Amino acid sequence: MTRGTHRRARAFSPLTRRILAVNVLALAILVAGLLYLGEYRRSLIETKLESLRIQAELFAAAIGEGAVTPDQGSGQDLHREIVRQMVRRLVETTDNRARLFALDGRLLADSRLLLGPGGMVQIEELPPPEDGEGLAGAVFDLYDRLMASLTGSDPLPPYRENPRQRAGDYEEAAQALTGEGMAAVRSLSRGGMILSVAVPVQRYKQVLGALMLSKGSRDIDEALLQMRVDILKVFAVALAVTVALSMYLAGTIARPIRRLADAAERVRQGLSRLHTIPDFAGRGDEIGDLALSLKDMTEALWRRMDAIESFAADVAHEIKNPLTSLRSAVETAARVKDPDQQRKLMAIIQEDVLRLDRLISDISDASRLDAELSRAEQAPVNLGLMLATIVEVHEASAVPGNCTLRLECGDGLVVNGMDSRLAQVFQNLIANAFSFSPPGGGVTIAASGDKDFVEVKIDDNGPGFPEGKEETIFKRFYTERPKGEKFGIHSGLGLSISKQIIEAHGGTIMAENRHDGEGRVTGARFCVRLPRL
Secondary structure, X not given: OOHHHHHHOOOOOHHHHXXXXXXXXXXXXXXXXXXXXXXXXXXXXXXXXXXXXXXXXXXXXXXXXXXXXXXXXXXXXXXXXXXXXXXXXXXXXOOOEEEEEEOOOEEEEEOOEEEEOOEEEEOOOOOOOOOOHHHHHHHHHHXXXXXXXXXXXXXXXXXXXXXXXXXXXXXXXXXXXOOOOEEXXXXXXXXXXXXXXXXXXXXXXXXXXXXXXXXXXXXXXXXXXXXXXXHHHHHHHHHHHHXXXXXXXXXXXXXXXXXXHHHHHHHHHOOOOOOOOOOOHHHOOHHHHHHHHHHHHHHHHHHHHHHHHHHHHHHHHHHHHHHHHHHHHHHHHHHOOOHHHHHHHHHHHHHHHHHHHHHHHHHHHHHOHHHHHHHOOXXXXXXXXXXXXXXXXXXXXXXXXXXXXEEEEOOOOEEEEOHHHHHHHXXXXXHHHHHHOOOOOEEEXXXXXXXXXXXXXXXXXXXXXXXXXXXXXXXXXOOOOOOOOOOOOOOXXXXXXXXXXXXXXXXXXXXXXXXXXXXXXXXXXXXXXXXXX
16 A cells, blocks of 8 residues: 555544644633632622521521510520520521520520420431432532642531530531621532521620521532533533534645645656646635645646656757767778778767767766756855956967957946856856857957846857847757857857856846847847846
8 A cells, every 4th residue: 555545545634633632622621611610609609608697687686686585683595485486487488597506505496406296306408309410410529629629729627417516516606606797618428518607696785695597508509500501501512613613624724735645646656747736726825825836846847857858858869960970980990991081080980979078078067957056055256256257367368369358347246146157157158259259359248237137248249140049049959150160069058058057046148139220230149137136
């Protein structure tokens, strides 16, 4: 199984899984924080305690007015039987529990204790029957304990009830006997809480006892549970929307990338140009840019392969000509007995060998030029100084009567590039101009620049270019030499290599004929433009 087949065989994209995981995890963390409801729980508890405090104060005031009798001394005391009836009647319409403690801490009355024929009967509040929310309540209770341990919250003290209760068993009741009210929250072993408030029972500012109202947290727990169920319902909807949007987002990312990868794999494995890169340019995003870049890269690769095939064909054709001539001369030399004919044939053989050597050297230079230009680091190059050096070298080796070389150059003509390759271009263009200039003629180099480009013009006064061949001369192995020049001296790669070097530097090279006022050709001109540094 190939890599491309393995990639297409994936049922679920890893990118899709990552997008889903990130989006769902963020939503889950948010919901986990919302489910804690710590502040909401505290506000419910404070509200319930405040309600108990108000009720306790009202009940204590009623008891202080209606259940007080004078004692044997000069003070006042609570009437036990009246107190029991009042305590039970006061909380009868509520689900609160009321307990009244005397000044000495004894329990005088408890709304959960009834006096029946068989003695005292205690009323025990049973928890509601568990339904479908029982499991949810247990899960949320475990969740609350976990969050409390993670947040470092102090656990609630446990609620304990002795068979013989006294005010000292409850801190809030003992505090109320001193004349100050107090509230407390305790936890039950079976889950839930007990909220209690104790206030003093007074008459004429004399503390006669302590009334303690207590209530379970069933309504608070139900409110929290309902709130959490509502949050989970919203979470379920948000989760469905998040998953749908994540799948859509993953589809707009993963599926196009998979299609691009599959197309690239088909292009890599196939030999046909029918396998094209999908066009996502209309998306207007990074994937569209990637598709366009892959498409351009594929087309560039095909162009490069076409160029390689064309270059190979041209090389084979150009090498075949001297090889054919060489083979013919060798076969003829083996049969000819005349020494003069043999010397002529050996001269032809020698010229063909030199022609092959020159051709192979130029082909080798052209074939490794691309790799060299792509790897080499470019640096600032002063074209004015380079051209001045070329002119000085020519003047030093010039022969009287030959063509002259003149330079017209401005200042600060600096470009970014490879100095050796740029020097090769200008030396080639100057040598080409010399080869077409008549004896005693002149070649002029004019270099100037603006804010964006540096322009170098090389003019000669030769016959110029054949009409319509201004672009053809830059093709590989094209030769158009002056009359009388010996055949085979030039390979036809010089101008092609020069154009390749200039374009690799982001510039352009053009050829044109110069004309006088009457339209006659007065010479040829090469114009090189390079981006200015």
